[in-house]
Amino acid sequence: MNKNYEAIITNKWIVSNRGKKNVVDPHLPYTWLVEKEHTISGEIEDTAIIFLTNSECPFHCLMCDLWKNTTDKPVPVGAIPDQIELALAKIPKVKHVKLYNSGSFFDEKAIPEADYKRIASLLKDFETVIVESHPKLINEKCIRFKDMLKPELQVAIGLEIVQPEILKLLNKKMTLEDFSNAVNFLTKNEIQSRAFILLRPPFLSESEGIYWAKKSIDFAFDAGVECCTVIPVRAGNGAMELLMKSGNFSLPSIYSLETVLEYGISLHTGRVFADVWDLELFSRCNKCIDQRINRITNMNLNQRIEKGITCTCHSSTYLF
Ligand code: SF4
Numbered sequence: 001m002n003k004n005y006e007a008i009i010t011n012k013w014i015v016s017n018r019g020k021k022n023v024v025d026p027h028l029p030y031t032w033l034v035e036k037e038h039t040i041s042g043e044i045e046d047t048a049i050i051f052l053t054n055s056e057c058p059f060h061c062l063m064c065d066l067w068k069n070t071t072d073k074p075v076p077v078g079a080i081p082d083q084i085e086l087a088l089a090k091i092p093k094v095k096h097v098k099l100y101n102s103g104s105f106f107d108e109k110a111i112p113e114a115d116y117k118r119i120a121s122l123l124k125d126f127e128t129v130i131v132e133s134h135p136k137l138i139n140e141k142c143i144r145f146k147d148m149l150k151p152e153l154q155v156a157i158g159l160e161i162v163q164p165e166i167l168k169l170l171n172k173k174m175t176l177e178d179f180s181n182a183v184n185f186l187t188k189n190e191i192q193s194r195a196f197i198l199l200r201p202p203f204l205s206e207s208e209g210i211y212w213a214k215k216s217i218d219f220a221f222d223a224g225v226e227c228c229t230v231i232p233v234r235a236g237n238g239a240m241e242l243l244m245k246s247g248n249f250s251l252p253s254i255y256s257l258e259t260v261l262e263y264g265i266s267l268h269t270g271r272v273f274a275d276v277w278d279l280e281l282f283s284r285c286n287k288c289i290d291q292r293i294n295r296i297t298n299m300n301l302n303q304r305i306e307k308g309i310t311c312t313c314h315s316s317t318y319l320f
């Protein structure tokens, strides 16, 4: 790794390489969907995801492209509950819901506490509510929200990667201790947590990417999370394209994602998922891509290691 990158990767550099934001309406969620998930009780059940239109996250992580669907200014009090109400009116009745706000649910400038009561009331018929947050924004507000909420609350936190130098370069402004403290705080207050883990962030080779993703799963479970989601790193925000051009970032392969998912599931410590969005990006083989996507989807849903796929491009075998 080129040491100069520590000086180069700043908020200013990341923001200056971005493209334009999409036009969004603070009174409308920018999308919603329903997907199946292996739930904590072991069932495969529908889970709604509402992608809320919210103000831009104050952090500027190197790999993040969530700013694309955000506003420059905080949304008014009432806008987030309005968006939830609108989405729920269109979504079929399901037991679980994820509220993703392109930042941290517990960021006062994103979702004001004045909105919690109405949000909790709108969510009263769900069994589980999952929100996301930066670890430094986990505090007493989480407890106040949990106390208003009838469903179980789970907070998803980006651990990203436990390689300390790379974590620093991701510009997330967090340490491993921040992550552990946040998970500890939530656990003590009977709030579950899940970790987002990156597969092959910049400055790592393919094998290092696999190694550190596995280590990150170990760390997250040791810290006390109930569930891990492994996300293969993509480009798409300007900075990542530049790192790709300079040879400091390459997309991970779908085989590596299979390997890390196999590893996580084999631990039998908690649920482990692979992010399946746009998986075609991570394969150059048209012959086996559909089979591999199916394999990963089935492993996600069943939390069992599926038979490996043999193809001229690669054989999925247990590499751990
Ligand atoms: S904390 Fe999350 S939403 Fe904010 S910039 Fe980082 S990855 Fe993106």
Ligand SMILES: [Zn+2]
Binding pocket: 285, 286, 287, 288, 289, 311, 312, 313, 314
């Ligand atoms: Zn193939």
